[in-house]
Amino acid sequence: MGLLKKKLCIIGSGVAGLHLAYALKDDFDITVIERQSPDQIRKGRIMSTQVHFGSTRTREKRFNMPKWGEQSLLESIHITIGNQKLFVGMLQEPALSVDQRLYYSHSIKDLIEKGVSFRFEKIDKENVEVLIDEFDLLIDCTGKNGPLLPFPIEEALSPYQTPQRKCIVGYFTGIRANTPLGVSVTVLPGLGEMFEIPAITEHGPVTILFIMGIPNTELDVFKGIKNAEEFTLKMRSTVQQFFPEIHNRIDGSNFALCDESSFLQTALTPVIRKPYLMVNNKLVVGCGDSVFLNDPISGQGCNLSSYCAEQLYETLIEYKNSKWDADTGESYWNRTKQYVKEVTEWTNAMTEPLPEHVIQLLLQGAQDQVQANEIAEWFANPTKAFEAFFSATATVHKNNQ
C-alpha cells in the first residue's frame, strides 16, 4: 500500500499559486483557496500588466500549464529616453503578455477539470490557523494584498516606507502596434516611465499603456479619476503631451479601453520577506508577491513569482518523504535568496535616477546592436541587469569611458 499523499493548501491562485498547483498536483493532495470565482475574475477589473519572458514560458511548459496563442509573441524591447528613441533590442526568446483575468480564470477551470480541489472563499488572518491545522503545509500566495502570516521583513532589501511610483494602467484598442512587436519603455527623467505592452485579452489583441508616475509630478495626473471615459480622455491627453511617438500611432476614432473594467490605478510599497515561518511547530511558506513584492517598474513580478514557485516545487520534492520543518523552509529561502536580491536591488535602482554608467550603456545601445540586444536581455534575465548596474566590471567599464 502506498503512503497517503501529503495535503497541501495553496491560498491564492495568481501566478505563484497556479504554477504551484500545476507543479505539485501529481505528487501531493492539493487544495487551492481563492477569494474570487473564475467568472468573477474574468468579468472583473484588470489586476496588473504582465510580460512572461522566456524562462517563465519554459516553466509554464514544464508544468503543463495552458498554452496561449503565439500570434502576439513579443520579440523586442524598445528603449526611449525623453523624446529620443535609442534602440530596439531583440530578445533571445520571445515573451508573451496575457491578461491575468483570462490567464487565471482559464487556468483555474483547467485545474478543476484535472481534479484539483478549489474552495472559493476569502481567508482572513483570523481563520488561517484552522487551515494550518488541517493541512500538512500551507502556502501563502495571496499576492500584494497579503501575506496572511507575519513572514519577517528582510530590512536590507526593503528600503522604502512609501510607494515610489503611481501605477496607471489601461488596456486599449486603437493603437497601431510597434514593430518589431515588443515592449516599449520610455523614461522621462524626473517624471516617470511609460511601458507600452502588446497583450492578449478575451477581446483579442490590445495595447497596454502603463504609466509609472513619480508621485506629485506632472505624470501623476490621474488623481480622482474613477470612470472609464474620464480615464480614456486623460490617457489620450497625457500621451499626446509626453509620449508623441505613441500618440502618432493612435487611431483617433478607435482609441478606447477594451472593456469598462480594463483600467487601474494603484501604488505599492515594495517589501521583501523571509518566505517561511514556523507556526505551532508547523512550517508555513509564502510564494510570489505575498513575500517578494517589488515595484512593477522592472516588469519582474510574474517572472519572480514563477521562478520562486519552481524553487519551492524543487524543495518540496527534495524533502517529499521527510518531515517539513524550518530546515525545509531555509532550504527554499537559500535557493531563492540570491535571485530575489538581484531582482530587488535592480528594481529599486530603476526607481531612482539612472546611474551615469547605465545611461552610457543605453547610449552605446543606440550605436551597437549587440549592446542593444544585451540590454533587452536585462528584462528577460535580471541577473544581467543586476551585473550591469552593480558589478565591478560595470564600474571598471564606467571608469574607462
Ligand SMILES: Cc1cc2nc3c(=O)[nH]c(=O)nc-3n(C[C@H](O)[C@H](O)[C@H](O)COP(=O)(O)OP(=O)(O)OC[C@H]3O[C@@H](n4cnc5c(N)ncnc54)[C@H](O)[C@@H]3O)c2cc1C
Ligand atoms: C500595476 C501593476 C503592473 C504590473 N506589471 C507587471 C509587469 O509588467 N510584469 C510583471 O512580471 N509583473 C508585473 N506586475 C506584478 C505582477 O502582477 C505580480 O508580481 C504577480 O501577479 C504576482 O503573482 P502572485 O501570484 O504572487 O499574486 P497575484 O497575481 O496578486 O494573485 C494573488 C491571488 O490571491 C488571491 N487572494 C488574495 N488574498 C486572498 C485571501 N485572503 N483569500 C483568498 N484568496 C486571496 C487573489 O484573489 C489573487 O487571485 C505588476 C503589478 C501591478 C500592480
